[in-house]
Amino acid sequence: MSFVDRKIEVRPSRGDAPFKLEEVFFSRTDERGVIESGNSVFSRVAHYDWDELHGAPHKLIRHPDMPKGVFWLLWDRLKRGESIGAYVKNQAKDGLSYWVFAVVTPCEGGYLSARIKPTSELFATVEAEYAKLLTAEAEEGLSPEDSAKRLLERLTELGFDEYEKLSTHALSQELVARDTGLGNPPNLKIKKFHSMLESAEELTQETESLVQEFEAMRTIPHNLRVIASRIEPAGGPVTVLSQNYGTMSRDMSEWFEKHVLGENSNFSAIKSTVNLSMFAECLASILRDCDKQLSTEQNDHGHIDLEREHELLASLISRQADKAETGLRDVSIEADRILNACTVMHRHFLGLSSTRVLCKIESARLSRDGETLTTIIDQLGVFQARISAQLDRIGQLSTAIRASEND
DSSP states (O other), X not given: OOHHHHHTSOOOSSSBOOOOTTOOEEEEEETTOBEEEEOHHHHHHHTOOHHHHTTSBGGGGBOTTSOHHHHHHHHHHHHTTOOEEEEEEEEOTTSOEEEEEEEEEEETTEEEEEEEOOOSHHHHHHHHHHHHXXXXXXXXXXXXXXHHHHXXXXXXXXXXXXXXXXXXXXXXHHHHHHHHHHTOOOOHHXXXXXXXXXXXXXXXXXXXXXXXXXXXXXXXXXXXXXXXXXXXXXXXXXXHHHXXXXXXXXXHHHHHIIIIISTTSHHHHHHHHHHHHHHHXXXXXXXXXXXXXXXXXXXXXXXXXXXXXXXXXXXXXXXXXXXXXXXXXXXXXXXXXXXXXXXXXXXXXXXXXXXXXXHHHHHHTOSSSHHHHHHHHHHHHHHHHHHHHHHHHHHHHHHHHHHXXXX
């Protein structure tokens, strides 16, 4: 739609600027945030002629209802070379407002921002949180950075320990809601990523529970040593068995906590990689729609080099698609490592089971304290059964993650 056509577009006198669910628009800026290009939907919704947009700072369309902390977070990520997404309320030239979910990514010479109309259930929650944050900025005199910190603290309370996790979740939810609203079939790739994240979340719970079992089991070898001190001289068989059992169970717990739960562990890598891959896939999907939208506006772009814009979009789409695929391969590798970890744990358990059998034999020949020793050994059996079941479940979840990657 040309500016002349936009001039005769029927727009309300107040409220929201016309912006259809099926529409997608983009703008491109230099590294300072000065507008260099964009498609016609951007011009039409913002209600500016391109002569007014070109060379203007992108904050030209910033709405006063937006907390400054949100933009601090966006620029912080962009300056690190990262892509990021956020809900943003903009203001058109005629005072009308319009909400978007914007995904901003570094590109040649600056940044490209692609926007869709938000309609998911999450949108209402974020809108309410923005209003609270805006009030805090005004009443408490928060700096943009302090406002960003306040927002991150609130997101943690809502279940997002990193802004990037909210960004990925919101982007995927908006695309799902958009497809539903347009009557499109579900995006199978997004569905696959959600399945992987669900398995990863359950994997977290099972792993944390497993480490708790290890911690609880550590008291049993101590009890064995107490009994051993009463029934045999130092260095006797029960003492040696209790020491072996304590060492093996402690080593297993520490190994699993380091390699599966640690900050740089296999599991942590899976969660972050799935999130990054899903974000890249969703971003590629929006950029494809931007390219299609631009193609429908072929005769309305005297203000830009159309061929260059298509080439730039194609390059960004390829980059994000490659990032998503690479991430999936990395997830498969990490899932394999966790499966191998479970195999190692089971092997250790064979050693623990053998030790337990030896303890059982030793208790049978004791007339005094043998019953107490048997009770403790039976407790070990219960712990081992639970831990074995959890190791099996962790292995199943890792296999499910690998299967999702190959679907």
